[in-house]
Amino acid sequence: MRLEVDVRHLQGAFRLDAAFASDAAVTALFGPSGSGKTTLVNVLAGLIRPSEGRVMLDGEALFDAARRIDVPVHRRGIGYVFQEARLFPHLSVRSNLGYGRRMAALAGRRGEADEFDRVVALLGIAALLDRKPAGLSGGEAQRVAIGRALLARPRLLLMDEPLAALDVARKAEILPYLEAVAAETRVPIVYVSHSVPEVVRLAGTVVAMDHGRVVACGPADAVIGGLDATASDDAGAVLDAVVAGEEADGLTRLDTNAGPLLVPAVGRPLGARLRLLVRARDVLVASEPPHGLSALNVLPATVTAIGAPHGASVEVMLSAGTATLHARLTRRAVEMLDLAPGRPCFAIIKASTLAGDGGPPASPSPIADA
Amino acid sequence: MTLDLTPEETTAIWLTLRVALVAVAASLPVAILVAWILARCRFPGIVFFDALVHLPLTLPPVVTGFLLLLVFGRRAPVGAFLAEHFGLVFSFRWTGAALAAAVMGFPLFVRAVRLSIEAVDRRLEDAASTLGAPRVLVALTVTLPLILPGILAGGVLAFARAMGEFGATVTFVSNIPGETQTIASAIYTYTQVPGGDGPALRLTLISVVLSLGALVLSELLARRTRRAIGQTRR
Numbered sequence: 001m002r003l004e005v006d007v008r009h010l011q012g013a014f015r016l017d018a019a020f021a022s023d024a025a026v027t028a029l030f031g032p033s034g035s036g037k038t039t040l041v042n043v044l045a046g047l048i049r050p051s052e053g054r055v056m057l058d059g060e061a062l063f064d065a066a067r068r069i070d071v072p073v074h075r076r077g078i079g080y081v082f083q084e085a086r087l088f089p090h091l092s093v094r095s096n097l098g099y100g101r102r103m104a105a106l107a108g109r110r111g112e113a114d115e116f117d118r119v120v121a122l123l124g125i126a127a128l129l130d131r132k133p134a135g136l137s138g139g140e141a142q143r144v145a146i147g148r149a150l151l152a153r154p155r156l157l158l159m160d161e162p163l164a165a166l167d168v169a170r171k172a173e174i175l176p177y178l179e180a181v182a183a184e185t186r187v188p189i190v191y192v193s194h195s196v197p198e199v200v201r202l203a204g205t206v207v208a209m210d211h212g213r214v215v216a217c218g219p220a221d222a223v224i225g226g227l228d229a230t231a232s233d234d235a236g237a238v239l240d241a242v243v244a245g246e247e248a249d250g251l252t253r254l255d256t257n258a259g260p261l262l263v264p265a266v267g268r269p270l271g272a273r274l275r276l277l278v279r280a281r282d283v284l285v286a287s288e289p290p291h292g293l294s295a296l297n298v299l300p301a302t303v304t305a306i307g308a309p310h311g312a313s314v315e316v317m318l319s320a321g322t323a324t325l326h327a328r329l330t331r332r333a334v335e336m337l338d339l340a341p342g343r344p345c346f347a348i349i350k351a352s353t354l355a356g357d358g359g360p361p362a363s364p365s366p367i368a369d370a
Numbered sequence: 371m372t373l374d375l376t377p378e379e380t381t382a383i384w385l386t387l388r389v390a391l392v393a394v395a396a397s398l399p400v401a402i403l404v405a406w407i408l409a410r411c412r413f414p415g416i417v418f419f420d421a422l423v424h425l426p427l428t429l430p431p432v433v434t435g436f437l438l439l440l441v442f443g444r445r446a447p448v449g450a451f452l453a454e455h456f457g458l459v460f461s462f463r464w465t466g467a468a469l470a471a472a473v474m475g476f477p478l479f480v481r482a483v484r485l486s487i488e489a490v491d492r493r494l495e496d497a498a499s500t501l502g503a504p505r506v507l508v509a510l511t512v513t514l515p516l517i518l519p520g521i522l523a524g525g526v527l528a529f530a531r532a533m534g535e536f537g538a539t540v541t542f543v544s545n546i547p548g549e550t551q552t553i554a555s556a557i558y559t560y561t562q563v564p565g566g567d568g569p570a571l572r573l574t575l576i577s578v579v580l581s582l583g584a585l586v587l588s589e590l591l592a593r594r595t596r597r598a599i600g601q602t603r604r
Contacts (some may be wrong), residue, residue, distance in 0.1 A: 047496055073499035080500040086493055090515045090599035099511075103502035152501045 001156065001188035003027065007043055007053030007063075016040060016050070016212040022190075024204030026182050028220070029192045031209035037192045040209070041158045044190065045080050046073040057156060074103070079154030079187070081162045085141035087133035093144050094129040100152025109153075116151065122184060123147045123177055139170035143177060150185060157181075160192045178202060196234035200224055200277045220275075229280030229328045230310035236279035237325045243272045251296075258323035259299040261349065280315060283327035284348040287337045297349040301325060303339050318347050325349075379569060381548050382556040383576055389464060389552060390532035393472035394525050397479055401524065405483035426538075427477040435541025438470055442542075466543035467550045471535045475528030482527060486520020487513070518595050526588035530581055553577050 006019040016036045029037045042048040044055060046062065054064040061069045062076055079100075087096050097116065104110070120126050123143045133141060142162055149157055162178070163171045175198070182189055182202065193199050199206055199220065206223035208216040216223045221238035229235040241254040243266065251262045256276060268274065290298060299320045307315035309331050316339060318325045325347050329339075339345065375383070408420055426434050442449040442460045452458040460466035490513055498508045536554040543550040545559060557573050560566030 045500055047499075072504075073496075074502050074504050076500075077502075078500065080497070082493070082497065084493075086491075086497040088494060088498070088512060099498070099503075100501040103507065106507070107502065148501065 002058055004056040007050040007055065009043065009050035011039065014212060018214045020207045020214050020217045022205040026189045026191055026203045027205045027207060028199040028203035029190060029207050029209060030199050032194055035209040036212040037209055038160055041160050041190060041192055045078050045158055046071065046076050077155045079149035079152055079157040081145050081149050081159040083161050083164050085145040087141055087144060089133050093131050096144060097148050097151055099148060104153065119147045119150050122180055138166050139173050142174060146181060150187065154187060157187045157189045159189060175201065196224060197277055200238050200275055225324060229315040229326050230313040233281055234279060235326065236277055237323060239276040239278060239323055241274045241276045243268050243270055258320040258325055262296045278325060278349055280326035280328040282350040283325055284350065285316060285327050285329060285337065286346040286348060289346055290348060295348045295350055299347045301345055301347040303341055303343045303345060305341055306334065306339065320347055375572065378547055379573060382551050382553050385464060386533055386552040389467045389471055390529050392468040393475060393532040394529045397472040397476055397528060401476060401479040402483055405480045405487055409484045409487040423480055424477045426474050431474065431537025432541050434473060435470060435538035438538065438542040442469065462543050462546060462550065464549055467539050467552060470538040470542045471532035474535050474538055475531035478531055479524040479528040482524030483517060483520050486517040490516050515599055518599065519592050522588060522592050522595060526584055529584055533580060
């Protein structure tokens with residue numbers, strides 16, 4: 001799949017001016033609320049007609065203002081999972097799931113016979129089939145919505161913050177299903193989110209947006225690592241990790257490209273590849289090896305750069321192993337420790353967030369624990 | 371007093387039911403179409419169109435009846451055309467009574483349907499489009515089922531209005547026993563003659579029972595429909 005977008009659109013006082021290209025299995029549109037992410041996916045779906053530009057999917061123009069091409073929504077073959085499930089209240093879960101298939105059948109296209117059962121099993125919704133949407137929980141409804149979109153056999157699946165309306169527990173319940181969908185169905189996904197952990201966990205390519213513009217586009221670790229840590233609590237480094245062993249006291253040993261780390265049990269087999277988010281606010285810097293400290297993870301590092309100060313804070317970049325760590329420190333601490341590029345130091349990692357499988361997983365477990 | 375109805379009274383009752391049912395059935399598709407236009411379309415002159423649809427609600431019924439006579443009368447332009455090409459005659463026929471009843475109930479019908487169309491979550495329609503449904507199928511498979519309670523409510527209102535129609539009917543198709551004499555006009559006739567109080571009272575009673583029955587039936591149907599389309603309350 002290759003998606004190329006270059007559109008401009010004026011909506012009241014809001015101006016969208018976005019261009020990016022991606023051929024990743026999962027592309028994340030990332031940015032704060034109001035940055036134009038939803039407007040952009042609506043443009044991709046055809047629900048909003050931009051004033052200029054074009055949208056190309058695998059070389060086919062879905063929209064091209066110059067050539068006066070605007071393929072209608074129902075013929076784009078683009079699935080859409082909205083923030084709210086938007087299930088049809090008058091239809092059972094089974095009929096909701098079958099809606100796209102019936103439309104395809106009316107247009108003369110037939111799906112594979114076992115497709116329905118496969119998607120139902122993948123999303124764990126077999127027990128819900130005869131219920132009405134009104135009787136579903138938020139997480140159940142969203143899973144049905146994902147299944148409904150998949151069963152319409154889309155060439156591209158848009159997901160607009162599908163977890164935004166759910167509480168933390170429900171989010172954790174759905175994320176593994178999203179990973180399974182991305183890995184097993186081979187439908188490319190454009191995933192909208194303002195959550196760094198979600199993006200790191202799911203996406204190959206990240207398109208960062210702000211004020212209607214694309215501010216960065218590239219691999220997840222590069223884009224997330226490039227975020228301003230003094231402005232965002234979730235900014236930090238994305239590390240590649242391999243499960244190296246289980247400790248007797250319940251900790252898991254990981255080999256990362258920044259060095260060995262101990263994290264709470266991850267429930268993954270030995271050798272499993274993971275992605276780890278180390279937030280800049282969770283990294284401390286010491287000029288000498290620390291003693292009498294409760295933190296378990298201390299990595300030798302070298303200061304590589306010091307960012308521009310923002311209020312009392314400043315972001316310090318450290319190289320550890322082959323990775324770059326980010327630390328959000330106070331200006332006073334930087335002066336006190338006399339930190340400067342080239343200076344050796346120790347990075348103390350207070351906490352890290354397990355961000356999911358790295359690389360193409362051979363057989364993802366839909367009940368993987370985050 | 372007993373409920374032994376005279377043949378005239380029985381005829382009036384059946385005629386009323388037939389007139390009201392035909393009026394509702396015939397105006398149903400038009401009412402949905404007009405309600406859809408008013409709820410969804412924006413064009414210059416929509417305010418005027420809206421006012422036109424509501425006119426029968428505010429005009430004296432006699433005026434509406436007279437206008438119908440001017441348009442659909444035997445020698446009137448539209449009336450003559452319909453009689454010649456389709457054999458459809460309105461003047462002094464029960465069909466004319468149905469037309470008058472339909473026109474009088476039309477604004478109520480449209481209002482109820484329009485409100486329910488405006489209440490439909492259009493995001494559901496967007497969802498249907500992304501699932502591959504062309505606009506017509508979105509309307510048939512999503513919007514229409516969701517506005518069923520509104521159609522039902524509007525239909526019952528229009529039916530009740532049709533059963534009670536008097537002014538426009540009498541003006542347009544007169545008060546002919548067996549052809550255009552409905553319960554309302556029969557009661558009027560009985561009150562104008564000596565000794566007519568008994569029959570008038572019997573028909574009044576029947577009228578109350580029919581109206582009440584229609585309302586109860588519609589409420590029951592509406593509840594069932596709402597449950598079927600997943601609305602727990604409105």
